[in-house]
Every structure is written in C-alpha cells, then in structure tokens.
Amino acid sequence: MVCGEALDRGDRLIVHMTERSILFLTRKWPPAVGGMETYSVKLTQALVRCTDAPVQVMALPGRRNGLPPTAIRLLAFGVISALRLLLRHRPPAILHVGDLALWPLGLFARLRSRRTQVVISVHGTDVAYPRRKGFGPRAYGYYLRTGSRLMRRAGVIANSDATRDVAAETGWRTKQVVPLATDFAGPPPTGECDPYILFAGRLVERKGCAWFVRNVLPLLPSHIRLKVAGTGWDESEWQVFDDPRVDFLGSLDSEALVEAYRRACCVVVPNIEPGSGEYEGFGLVATEAAAAGGVVVASRTGGLVQAVEDGITGILVTAGDASRWQAAIYRIASWTPGERQAFLLRSMEFCRSYYSWDRVASETLRAYGQRLS
Structure with a gap:
C-alpha cells in the first residue's frame, strides 16, 4: 500500500503526521555515499510501499562530493532535531533512529510523548568503534553504555547476527535481525566470463x-x-x-x-x-x-x-x-x-x-x- 499523502521534495518523503505515523531520523543521506545512506533511502521508500501509515524522513544530507556532513552541521542537526521532536504538535507513533550514534534523540521523543515507540537501527562502525584503542573509542563506549541504560525500552534492529553480538558488548539488546537488500540487477547470464x-x-x-x-x-x-x-x-x-x-x-x-x-x-x-x-x-x-x-x-x-x-x-x-x-x-x-x-x-x-x-x-x-x- 502506498501512503497517499507522501510528497517528493528534494529526495525526502514529507507527510503530515498522524497518530499512526512513522518518523525516520537519520544523519546518513545523499548526496553522501555509503551503505548507511543506501539503507536510509531504500528502506524509507519501501516503507511507503508496504504500509498505509504516513512516513516522514528527517535527514541531514551529505556534501555534494559524496562525503558525510561536517561536524558543525552534524551538531546543528542534532540540536534542531531535538527541538523539533520536543515541540512538534503531533508526535509520531514510531520514531526510527537511523543509527546508534543518534540514540539521545530517542530520549527527546519520549519526553514529548511516552506513547512514541523508539526503534534504533545498528549497522557496523556505529557499534564497533569502542573496540579500537585510544581516548575517543573509550569515550564513545561510555556514551553507548549510557544509552543502553537510558533506552532500555528501545527496539534495536541489527543488520546481521554479527552486529547484534557487537552491539551487546555495550549493553544494547537487539529485538530483531533484518539482513539488508539490493536493487542491483543484471541481464540474464550467458555463462561466459573474462580472465x-x-x-x-x-x-x-x-x-x-x-x-x-x-x-x-x-x-x-x-x-x-x-x-x-x-x-x-x-x-x-x-x-x-x-x-x-x-x-x-x-x-x-x-x-x-x-x-x-x-x-x-x-x-x-x-x-x-x-x-x-x-x-x-x-x-x-x-x-x-x-x-x-x-x-x-x-x-x-x-x-x-x-x-x-x-x-x-x-x-x-x-x-x-x-x-x-x-x-x-x-x-x-x-x-x-x-x-x-x-x-x-x-x-x-x-x-x-x-x-x-x-x-x-x-x-x-x-x-x-x-x-x-
């Protein structure tokens, strides 16, 4: 089923919020290039096809050269998103946070409405970074462990069993493993190949x-x-x-x-x-x-x-x-x-x-x- 209220505005899906709505929030969006960007775009497009619930995307686009947003833009996006979640007139039924680094935004959604269910996708580097050596990875590990305690009721979706296991190292319990997909396709194979x-x-x-x-x-x-x-x-x-x-x-x-x-x-x-x-x-x-x-x-x-x-x-x-x-x-x-x-x-x-x-x-x-x- 397709959401009839969805409009296409600069590669974002914009809908009017209702009590049954889905809000997908991500810092990974084109023109940045990467697996998480692909996931964000393809999943939200498929959600529109597969449910009659309205779907909205709140996204931070990457840079035109394909790189992720700058640190300043990322910080501004976090602040603006938190305010929008707190002040929005009608909270969503589902807040789907695109990766674990943005877990605090789930808290703001829950402060606005206890009825909003928070779901968080976990991928790879967003959960494995604490395994590295140094102050940064160690601090990020504390950050994730704090989130796992404050967001115990969040539904975590991992892209593989391996990601589920690594996420558990910082206390995050996965609700469901959902392997990814692709829309790549080629013509019928001939059986020939090059060396x-x-x-x-x-x-x-x-x-x-x-x-x-x-x-x-x-x-x-x-x-x-x-x-x-x-x-x-x-x-x-x-x-x-x-x-x-x-x-x-x-x-x-x-x-x-x-x-x-x-x-x-x-x-x-x-x-x-x-x-x-x-x-x-x-x-x-x-x-x-x-x-x-x-x-x-x-x-x-x-x-x-x-x-x-x-x-x-x-x-x-x-x-x-x-x-x-x-x-x-x-x-x-x-x-x-x-x-x-x-x-x-x-x-x-x-x-x-x-x-x-x-x-x-x-x-x-x-x-x-x-x-x-």
Whole structure:
C-alpha cells in the first residue's frame, strides 16, 4: 500500500503526521555515499510501499562530493532535531533512529510523548568503534553504555547476527535481525566470463584487498588479473597498486559496476579480522555483486555470512586461509559455461526473491510491533 499523502521534495518523503505515523531520523543521506545512506533511502521508500501509515524522513544530507556532513552541521542537526521532536504538535507513533550514534534523540521523543515507540537501527562502525584503542573509542563506549541504560525500552534492529553480538558488548539488546537488500540487477547470464577477478569497495584493512594481493594472487595463474573498483583507502593498502597484475578502475557508476561484476571470473570479498576489532557489519557489495550476475567468493566472517547464501549466491571461505581461497577460485575457473550459467540463474533468482527492500520493510514493520494498528 502506498501512503497517499507522501510528497517528493528534494529526495525526502514529507507527510503530515498522524497518530499512526512513522518518523525516520537519520544523519546518513545523499548526496553522501555509503551503505548507511543506501539503507536510509531504500528502506524509507519501501516503507511507503508496504504500509498505509504516513512516513516522514528527517535527514541531514551529505556534501555534494559524496562525503558525510561536517561536524558543525552534524551538531546543528542534532540540536534542531531535538527541538523539533520536543515541540512538534503531533508526535509520531514510531520514531526510527537511523543509527546508534543518534540514540539521545530517542530520549527527546519520549519526553514529548511516552506513547512514541523508539526503534534504533545498528549497522557496523556505529557499534564497533569502542573496540579500537585510544581516548575517543573509550569515550564513545561510555556514551553507548549510557544509552543502553537510558533506552532500555528501545527496539534495536541489527543488520546481521554479527552486529547484534557487537552491539551487546555495550549493553544494547537487539529485538530483531533484518539482513539488508539490493536493487542491483543484471541481464540474464550467458555463462561466459573474462580472465580477471574483481574487488569492489573501500580499500581499508578489514576489507582484505592487500591481504588478497599478497597471499592469494601469487597462487593463481599468471594470466589472471585483479581489477579494483573503489574510492578512498588506508595508507597501508597503497601497496595493492605496486603489483603489476592489479588494475585500478576507480569509482564506477552503477551500470559500469554491474558489467564489471558480470564479466569477472569471480568477485572477491576477502575480509580479514584485524587486531583493531573492526568487522563487516553486513557486506552489501557481496549481495550487490550476486544480484548483478557475478560469482561471489567471500570470507566467512562478520555479517558476510548473511550477505551471502553459501552455495547459492556465492561461496564462503575461511577468512585469512589463502589455500582455501585458491581452491575456491580454481573451482570456479574450471566451470563450463553451462555450469556457470546454471549457478548464476539460481543465484540471481534467490537475490530477487530474498534480498529485496520490500522484504526489509516488511520485517522492519514487524519489529515496530502493534503501534501502527
């Protein structure tokens, strides 16, 4: 069902509040680029399709260059949002806070009306940051523990079992795990591929690209190249481009990325488990690649175990085990075109039926409980 009052104004959904309304509040919104931004936009669009309750978005847009808002804008957004929650004429039935860092805004909503149910999404870095060393992570850990005590009645939605477990380290109890989705899609598979492997995503330590280049690429036939599509990287990952078998593609638009997924012998998501305690909250690139028609090989770690349906949408391999990675890639390279096509037909069909934003919206609505009835 579609909310008839919804209007489109600059990529935001604006509706009139009623006693059955949903207010989604987020600091992650386009033109900033990232998984949490995608989640915010796609979920709110799907909520409008899947319920007749009015849906409103209160969002802080990112910068035009794709980066998040500045610290000053973020602080101003928090203050303005708190005032709007306190002073609004008609409080929402549901306040859905987009990530755990904004938990205090749930308090302001509850001060305005005890009838408002607060729901908070948790993702990855927003719960894992306290695992790092230093004053900042330690202070943020105290901040989250304080929130878990003050917001005991909040309904927490995690994007994976791994995120649920990390959130529990600071006292947050998850009500429901709702794996993410994608609207990536490719044409019917042909069974043909080119002799290259694709890595897509940010070049940071936990994503494992440098580890793959050092430990797995040398074990593969010399004619197989690694293509890297991504932006932004840690200095420690620069060594990736010193290898003569690595080609850097930069940032690709969605159409070019789908084609790169489809043409690759396989798409690798070789996450490792760094000493910093960082982990993959979900691993949306694995789901996107499978939906686009790529054969995915991913580490069996973090949220990737729910981003990949092992044996159906991809192959899960022990993180950090180079010999198993080599064996999995050799297996895929040995498929006949018919075997490859059959695998991809099953994979893409599963992605269409399960990794859909309407399914995410439906499960989110169930987490809201009875407040919309």
